[in-house]
Amino acid sequence: MISVIQAKNLLQSHFIRGKIQEMPLVESLGLFLAKDIQSPLDIPFFDNSAMDGYAIAWNDTHPIRKLRRETKIRAGEMQGINLEENEAIRIFTGAPVPKGADTIIPQEWVKLEGDHLSFDIEKFVKGSNLRKQGAQNRAGDLIAKKGAAITPGMIGLLASVGIGNIPVFTPPSVGIILTGDELEDVGNPLEFGKVYDANGPVLQSYLYQFGIKHVELAKAVDDPIQLQKTIDAFINKHDILIISGGISVGDFDYVKSGLEKAGVKELFYKVKQKPGKPLFVGQRSNQWIFALPGNPASTLTCFNQYVKPCLLNWIGKENPWEPLGYFPLDREFRKKQGLTFFLKAKIKDGVLEILPGQESFNLISFGSANCIAEVHEDVEHLSAGTKIPVYSW
Numbered sequence: 001m002i003s004v005i006q007a008k009n010l011l012q013s014h015f016i017r018g019k020i021q022e023m024p025l026v027e028s029l030g031l032f033l034a035k036d037i038q039s040p041l042d043i044p045f046f047d048n049s050a051m052d053g054y055a056i057a058w059n060d061t062h063p064i065r066k067l068r069r070e071t072k073i074r075a076g077e078m079q080g081i082n083l084e085e086n087e088a089i090r091i092f093t094g095a096p097v098p099k100g101a102d103t104i105i106p107q108e109w110v111k112l113e114g115d116h117l118s119f120d121i122e123k124f125v126k127g128s129n130l131r132k133q134g135a136q137n138r139a140g141d142l143i144a145k146k147g148a149a150i151t152p153g154m155i156g157l158l159a160s161v162g163i164g165n166i167p168v169f170t171p172p173s174v175g176i177i178l179t180g181d182e183l184e185d186v187g188n189p190l191e192f193g194k195v196y197d198a199n200g201p202v203l204q205s206y207l208y209q210f211g212i213k214h215v216e217l218a219k220a221v222d223d224p225i226q227l228q229k230t231i232d233a234f235i236n237k238h239d240i241l242i243i244s245g246g247i248s249v250g251d252f253d254y255v256k257s258g259l260e261k262a263g264v265k266e267l268f269y270k271v272k273q274k275p276g277k278p279l280f281v282g283q284r285s286n287q288w289i290f291a292l293p294g295n296p297a298s299t300l301t302c303f304n305q306y307v308k309p310c311l312l313n314w315i316g317k318e319n320p321w322e323p324l325g326y327f328p329l330d331r332e333f334r335k336k337q338g339l340t341f342f343l344k345a346k347i348k349d350g351v352l353e354i355l356p357g358q359e360s361f362n363l364i365s366f367g368s369a370n371c372i373a374e375v376h377e378d379v380e381h382l383s384a385g386t387k388i389p390v391y392s393w
């Protein structure tokens with residue numbers, strides 16, 4: 001049995017990166033940029049108005065202009081318009097500023113008498129309410145760095161400069177096999193001896209969250225021949241195989257031998273941790289194979305601590321092990337030495353609460369946790385206020 005650190009080091013030295021491909025902007029949500037991005041354009045692309053109002057040429061002493069009644073410049077206007085001396089032209093937000101204008105006076109700040117427009121000169125300066133060409137960025141500027149997360153905000157920035165396809169690391173296709181005769185699908189009545197499948201939905205929703213859409217799910221009963229068929233089929237078509245359950249030492253735990261028969265090379269089996277001790281990780285050419293212990297807290301913790309970092313690194317995240325931070329315990333904590341504990345916890349007002357219900361069958365804390373806290377294998381006692389590492393949920 002190896003320590004948590006040894007397990008993570010082994011994974012890190014075997015990381016697999018996806019190939020670079022171009023992907024439509026919105027479909028890349030959750031992935032990471034595979035290359036630096038330079039803007040092809042100045043943005044704004046042209047000087048434009050930030051307000052509905054009047055375009056003028058600034059003069060430090062002169063607050064009166066003659067309004068050109070016949071002209072109104074709307075957003076989308078493509079004709080070049082010239083402002084004459086001492087003139088004001090009606091303009092709307094986003095519309096191109098006429099040549100010769102340098103300041104916009106919002107409509108609520110002007111007084112109109114006949115064709116004469118006046119305003120309070122103290123309230124403005126030259127350039128007020130005018131968005132200059134290139135104020136966001138110049139053509140050629142580096143606007144997003146390789147490795148940056150593709151968030152809704154990043155997608156907005158790239159769309160604003162006209163980039164429709166972006167380089168990403170091709171996300172893996174993932175096969176999930178849920179083992180156990182006892183599993184029942186949510187939606188069906190639960191019979192004596194059965195348990196609702198919680199691990200399938202946990203794993204699927206984690207993958208959706210990371211922008212991994214190519215996911216296939218199968219259930220396998222505890223029969224070695226049927227399980228082998230499913231393993232062989234899935235391992236031949238997916239980059240990553242995640243199996244839940246059947247990896248412990250029971251008479252019906254056929255996963256490990258099935259993976260060996262499928263040519264999987266073991267990286268490690270069993271980690272000094274709670275929950276999730278009988279975790280198996282292996283590789284086969286450029287594929288990851290994770291067999292997660294079936295208890296829901298074990299599946300979730302092992303996914304969170306081991307599968308997720310490997311997946312995130314595959315799609316381009318540089319430091320996938322990085323904790324959220326170190327947070328102080330709200331009360332003391334005791335455990336026996338020997339195993340690292342991963343605990344469902346909640347950060348509130350900067351303080352860490354370890355939630356009740358940590359047994360590996362118990363999901364009650366899943367509904368209120370917002371992080372996973374780590375207590376090192378050597379630790380027996382932590383006093384209130386001790387800062388410990390905390391990982392995103």
Ligand SMILES: Nc1nc2c(c(=O)[nH]1)N[C@H]1C(S)=C(S)[C@@H](COP(=O)(O)OP(=O)(O)OC[C@H]3O[C@@H](n4cnc5c(N)ncnc54)[C@H](O)[C@@H]3O)O[C@H]1N2
Pocket residue numbers: 178179180182183195196197198199200244245246247248249250253275276277278292293294295296298360361
């Ligand atoms: N004699 C020993 N028994 C066990 C050991 C051990 O060291 N010696 N380890 C225990 C630990 S720790 C864990 S964790 C589990 C892991 O067992 P498996 O990976 O073989 O998982 P299963 O036996 O298939 O299931 C365990 C448990 O989880 C429930 N389960 C399974 N899949 C799901 C699912 N998709 N959704 C919800 N619940 C699920 C299943 O019904 C079992 O109750 O082994 C211990 N035993």
Ligand code: MOO
Pocket residue numbers: 273274275276277278293295297298360
């Ligand atoms: O590793 Mo198991 O998760 O303690 O029940």
